[in-house]
Amino acid sequence: MTFRCAEKGAGRLLAVLLACLVPLALMAAPQRAxxxxxxxxxxxxxxxxxxxxxxxxxxxxxxxxxxxxxxxxxxxxxxxxxxxxxxxxxxxxxxxxxxxxxxxxxxxxxxxxxxxxxxxxxxxxxxxxxxxxxxxxxxxxxxxxxxxxxxxxxxxxxxxIASLEAPELLPGRAQPLRQFHLGGDARSRGILHLQWRLQLGGPRAGTPLEQWQRSLFLLGNPLLPPRASGLESRVGQRPPARFRSYSVRSLFCG
Structure with missing residues (x-):
């Protein structure tokens, strides 16, 4: 008889513990962002x-x-x-x-x-x-x-944004490979790129501001006809070259 009472008391205690633990078990683990x-x-x-x-x-x-x-x-x-x-x-x-x-x-x-x-x-x-x-x-x-x-x-x-990588010199040329870089910083080029693609307009062709913008973006303004940049005479004659490849990278530009 005493054993049965103890058994009943233990059962009630177990039920109380389970009632306390069930809500904790139902709670989800912390969610990662x-x-x-x-x-x-x-x-x-x-x-x-x-x-x-x-x-x-x-x-x-x-x-x-x-x-x-x-x-x-x-x-x-x-x-x-x-x-x-x-x-x-x-x-x-x-x-x-x-x-x-x-x-x-x-x-x-x-x-x-x-x-x-x-x-x-x-x-x-x-x-x-x-x-x-x-x-x-x-x-x-x-x-x-x-x-x-x-x-x-x-x-x-x-x-x-596309950029040109190192060119491959033609056979017989002993000069070292040259790297071609975009001017300015990535943010300024990205803003110009966004303006051109959205056709938001730009400076008048032939002005110093327009020439400076062209120097930032090597591939040129797609809304304007291509023309010589005038830089060739300052840097001297470059050897003929074939570009190996170009790289494309993404950046937030607006």
Whole structure:
């Protein structure tokens, strides 16, 4: 009889312990910031940068604007720098925010523990002219105490800049190989490249400013007819050469 009482008491204690441990087991492990999944089957190449206020984390989903299908999800730590590449398309952006992540089903918890916000219009991620990938920067901020989130959106571009590598001298030439470099810095070339590709205009042909811009971008302005740069007479006659190859690199240019 005594043994049975002890057995019943041990059973109650075990039940209490299980009741305490079950909620802990149901809680999701801390989620790492970054891309969670991409269900489109398309390559993610377009930039999306999200700036968020500190004090909460954010669960971001992109849904196809036409079909409503879930396309991409990412996790953002509030107040930290966040940038992700997304596939091409038009998407509705939805945010859920809170303090303790509990998985994609429960998000940050029931009721007021999870706050939701949706951009009022879809964002398009697409090619903007030759070699320019158009994306967006979304800045979330909190309204006065008691209010929700508000968003500001601006465009962001990745430009692909080509540069020539070392030329291959013709047979019989004893001179060493020469390197050809772009002038200026990468940012100034990227801005000019973006202006030309978007046909935003530029300085009048033949002016010193136009010649300086040409010196920054070796491949020249595609909106203007090519002509001699006038540099050949200053550097002397160069030996005939065949370019081995060229390299293409991407940089944020707007």
């Amino acid at each position: 970054g891309l969670m999944w991409n269900r489109t089957g398309l390559p993610a190449v377009f930039p999306l940068q999200v700036r968020t206020p500190a004090g909460a984390d954010y669960y971001l989903t992109l849904s196809d604007a036409e079909t409503g299908a879930a396309s991409l999800a990412a996790y953002i730590v509030g107040g930290k720098f966040f940038k992700v590449l997304v596939p091409p398309g038009r998407y509705v952006l939805r945010f859920a925010s809170g303090k303790r992540w509990q998985g994609e089903e429960r998000l940050f918890g029931p009721g007021a523990q999870t706050r939701r916000f949706e951009l009022p219009y879809p964002l398009e991620f697409a090619i903007r002219g030759a070699g320019i990938k158009g994306g967006h920067v979304v800045t979330l901020s909190r309204e006065p105490p008691g209010g929700g989130l508000q968003a500001a959106v601006k465009a962001q571009y990745i430009c692909q």
